[in-house]
Amino acid sequence: MRFRFLLILCIALFTSLLPAECRGEALLRASFPYSLTKEAGVAHAGSTQLLYISVQNFGNEEEAAEITAVLPEGFTALAGDGWEVDGQEVRIHWTLPADYGEQFLAVPVKCSEEAGEGVYEIPVSLRTKESVKEERISFTAGPEEEEQDQKAAQTWYIQSVLLPVNEDGERDARQEKDTLVTPDVTLENMKNRLTGGRGVDWDALTAKPNTYLLLDMRNPKKDVRTIHLSAELVDKETGEVRPGLIAAAGEGESLDRTKMRSEAVLSLNGHKMQTAVVPLYVDPFSIAEGDYALRLTLFDGETERVTELPLTVVKKRSVGFATLGFALLSLLALAASIGGLKRCILSIGAKGDITVSLFAAMAFGGVVVPVTLLGDFLHVLLGPFSGLVTGLLSGVVQYLLLVSLLVLFRRPGVCALFFLMRWMLSAVLFGRVTPVGILICAVSIVILETTLYLAGFYRKKELTPLYAMGISFLIGLCDAGITFVNMEQLMFFYRLYYADWFIGLYMLMNGLLYSTLGSWMGYRIGSRLKQVMGT
Incomplete structure (x- = not known):
């Protein structure tokens, strides 16, 4: 009360x-x-x-x-x-x-x-x-303000356009400039229909833009007004508007897929320089891969400005499916070779088994643990290039241990035991049991074991420095291929996109350079260990 x-x-x-x-x-x-x-x-x-x-x-x-x-x-x-x-x-x-x-x-x-x-x-x-x-x-x-040039004397205008960026207007260095990566919803659509559900949930699909563009504008007369922006995909040859871009549905409205453009409303705030982050929504079923022109039309009720920039639409489905198929075949081949792994364990004896376990534990402690604990911290400092630092561990240290082990025990299956032991330690201690992790392990084993067998590494009576140098370079090439397959799998499963130059950089540095160097160092260390162990 x-x-x-x-x-x-x-x-x-x-x-x-x-x-x-x-x-x-x-x-x-x-x-x-x-x-x-x-x-x-x-x-x-x-x-x-x-x-x-x-x-x-x-x-x-x-x-x-x-x-x-x-x-x-x-x-x-x-x-x-x-x-x-x-x-x-x-x-x-x-x-x-x-x-x-x-x-x-x-x-x-x-x-x-x-x-x-x-x-x-x-x-x-x-x-x-x-x-x-x-x-x-x-x-x-x-009075009229001073004019910096004849173009600025007219009214507001577009200075530059940057695509793609994130919602904060920041560009990701891993993505190719002027490239639009479309989502792949084919598998989801098929799964939903086979399980009795409806097809694509368009509301969920357009709830988040596919990408953003950063619009840099100049407003020399400090106008304050509202601007309507529309973005269209245009054929470079004919100039016709092509399907692919759509406008997001408003509150309480249904999606209109016939409107082949993305729309946004901007506001000039009276400043001479102004930037705006504009969302782009994509219809993944109607858009096709290829080179287009992105036409931006800005209209304020009195003045219209039109600008075009080149745009490449990318769908990375074919390579992703191929690498996934190869990874699944590698997993089947690994499962079929369980008998061979048992024979390898018996042939190298207890001494070899203990040595393999020791080297796998060293790889876990020297590679997996530091990368897991420091990976996020390095990513904050170096962004997408943090992998070039952690690659010193996964490339140099890992292959140093692997080749040293192979010099001590040159048997088919030792490489597979090394990777399996390291993966099991990661799974038990860090809980890192994921489909991608299993497939990556299988791909690494199959590629390296097959290459070493075909190169005659297991049949060679004596490893000369020249031959070891060639094997080291061959292992580097194999790891470059493994890096490519792994990055394609990550893009497929997690819907990421890496530019071709970014994948090539990782293949060259983490794959070829680091692994070749680590393999050569492993041969030198393994030769000395062999003299000590008397194997």
Whole structure:
């Protein structure tokens, strides 16, 4: 009871403190020139500024209102939705919501270059059923600002376009510039239909944009206005609009797939330089791979700007399917060779088994543990190039241990035992049991075992330095292929995209260079260990 009494008392006190013109009436506010960052400024000749009008109803019933603003000579309101223009007059008809409901609008006003300098007034009147109110806006008209070049003297324009970027406008160095990677929903669609569900969930598909573009604009006259942007895919040869881009459905609306463009609304805020991050939505079923031109059309109700940039649409399905098929075949081959692994364990004896386990444990402690613990930290510092640092462990250290082990025990299956033991340690201690991890392990075993067998490594009586150098280079080539297969699998399973140059860089550094160096060092260390062990 005491709390309720205090609440009623506070409400009564607040109501009594309201100004007389607010109780049961409508409150008019108006400002010119207006922007999101400032409410007072100079209306420069030749620029476009906003006339901001707001009305708040303090009554307990809806109320019809008519607002009229009379612009001085030399100032013209642009046509638009929500207001009427009759010469110098701007009329607005509103129905004001009850109980502190508010309506507001920003009308773009063109400041003529012939308008003289000085102080002007705009009378704004509000007519309701019960009262008439008027507010006079006083503002200063200034001269035309200095023009930096002839292009800037016209009005706002597009300086540059960057694609693709993330939602913060930051570019990912792993992605190719001017490239649009489309999602692959074919498997999901087939799975949903086979399980009795519906096909593609378009609402979920368009809930997040496929990519973003960064629009860098110049606004030399500091205009404040709203701009409508549309993005279309255009055939380079014919100039025809091609399907692929779609507009996101609004709240309570259904998706219109016939509209072959993405749309966005931008706002110039009165600054000379401005950037905007624009989302692009894609129809993955209608878009086709190839080279296009991305046409951007910007229209503010008076001025239209059109720019085009080259765009490559990429679908990486074919290579992803091929690498996945190869990985599955490698897994089947590994499962079929269980008998051979048993014979290898028996042939190398207890001494060999203990040595393999020891080297696998060293690989786990020297490669898997540091990469797992420091990988995220290095990724924060180096971004997508952190793998070039962790590759020193997975390339040099891992193959140093592997080749040293192979020099000590040259038997088919030793390489497979090494990778399987290392993977099992990772699975038990870190819980890293994933389909991708299993496939990566199988691919590494099959490629290396097959290559070493075909190169005669297991049949060679003595390993000469020249032969070991060739084997080291061959192992480096194999690891480059393993790196390619693994990155394609990651893109397939996790819907990532890596540019071709990025994949090539990892194949060259992590695959060929690091692994070749590690293999050669492993041969030298293994030869010394063999003398010590007497094997």
